[in-house]
Amino acid sequence: LVMAAAPAFGQAYPNKPITMIVPFAAGGPTDLIARIVGERMGKELGQQFIIENVTGAAGTIAMAKLARSAPDGYTIGIGHVGTNVANAVIYTKLGFDLLGDLEPIARLPANGMLVVSSNNVPAKSLKELVEYLKANPDKVSGGTAGIGSGAHLGALAFNKATGVSYQLVPYRGTGPAMQDLLANQIQVMVDQSANSLPQVQAGKIRAYAVTSAKRSPAMPDIPTAAEAGYPMEVSIWNGLWAPKGTPKDIIDKLNAAAVTALADPAVRKRMDELGLDTPTPEQMKPAAFAAFQKAELAYWKPILEAAGVKAE
Ligand code: MLT
Numbered sequence: 321l322v323m324a325a326a327p328a329f330g331q332a333y334p335n336k337p338i339t340m341i342v343p344f345a346a347g348g349p350t351d352l353i354a355r356i357v358g359e360r361m362g363k364e365l366g367q368q369f370i371i372e373n374v375t376g377a378a379g380t381i382a383m384a385k386l387a388r389s390a391p392d393g394y395t396i397g398i399g400h401v402g403t404n405v406a407n408a409v410i411y412t413k414l415g416f417d418l419l420g421d422l423e424p425i426a427r428l429p430a431n432g433m434l435v436v437s438s439n440n441v442p443a444k445s446l447k448e449l450v451e452y453l454k455a456n457p458d459k460v461s462g463g464t465a466g467i468g469s470g471a472h473l474g475a476l477a478f479n480k481a482t483g484v485s486y487q488l489v490p491y492r493g494t495g496p497a498m499q500d501l502l503a504n505q506i507q508v509m510v511d512q513s514a515n516s517l518p519q520v521q522a523g524k525i526r527a528y529a530v531t532s533a534k535r536s537p538a539m540p541d542i543p544t545a546a547e548a549g550y551p552m553e554v555s556i557w558n559g560l561w562a563p564k565g566t567p568k569d570i571i572d573k574l575n576a577a578a579v580t581a582l583a584d585p586a587v588r589k590r591m592d593e594l595g596l597d598t599p600t601p602e603q604m605k606p607a608a609f610a611a612f613q614k615a616e617l618a619y620w621k622p623i624l625e626a627a628g629v630k631a632e
Contacts, residue, residue, distance in 0.1 A: 343379030347495025360581035378466030379403030384415035391565035430557035432532030446548035463497030474510025481552035513595030
């Protein structure tokens with residue numbers, strides 16, 4: 321029996337809990353995905369994943385904190401197309417180098433967005449919602465999770481597709497924004513299905529369309545935006561990153577745990593129910609994920625620059 325050589329630095333990694341930074345408030349889609357995946361990864365690695373919600377500036381504060389953390393595998397972060405692509409174009413003082421200071425660990429599930437309103441809005445279709453917004457510009461405001469957040473990208477896409485824009489109210493996440501939507505404090509949102517679909521299914525808010533190219537099996541009776549007359553495609557994909565310099569064997573161990581977590585039938589069921597599409601193990605690999613992130617940066621940069629979206 322050949323014993324594996326004892327690692328140079330004490331016990332094998334991980335030998336203590338792992339912190340996962342979540343760039344938005346508890347109760348939102350990013351937080352929910354982090355908790356589902358983190359809990360199952362923790363089981364795989366035999367260490368607890370501790371969620372740390374670091375909010376503000378649509379996730380730039382969180383990612384800057386991650387970039388400054390020790391590259392030892394004990395601090396990782398979940399981010400998405402807003403925090404780890406759009407913000408690099410939007411924020412002139414990002415506080416870190418998106419590609420230079422962060423190391424991709426694994427690509428995570430993606431979800432389309434739902435165009436939703438409070439039940440108080442007198443519209444029964446996307447067309448009627450657009451008419452209502454046009455006729456009542458001062459009566460309607462909508463939630464985002466800050467400039468560059470997924471909900472903000474969704475609002476931009478909505479504006480481009482319908483020619484109508486609504487007053488944007490920034491929250492620390494679309495969890496808190498949802499509370500105001502339920503209370504009709506705000507009236508509309510373009511929000512990740514992971515956050516809005518349960519509320520739609522409970523009859524507490526109304527969905528008009530989904531922004532994915534085809535309908536989601538989780539919500540077969542919600543038309544795509546194209547079917548509803550206003551083609552718009554936005555998908556909010558998620559991923560895990562570590563500080564640059566985290567050893568490759570640790571990155572690979574975290575990647576393997578994420579692949580196992582997303583292959584777990586109970587996790588798959590939750591992802592499917594929430595309208596999330598899970599990438600293949602090959603797509604989840606660090607190198608494939610890094611290439612995907614770069615391609616997304618090339619896609620969103622001209623769009624965001626043309627839209628003149630800028631923030632400090
Ligand atoms: C967003 O980008 O809108 C955020 O993901 C919302 C959230 O997770 O709270």
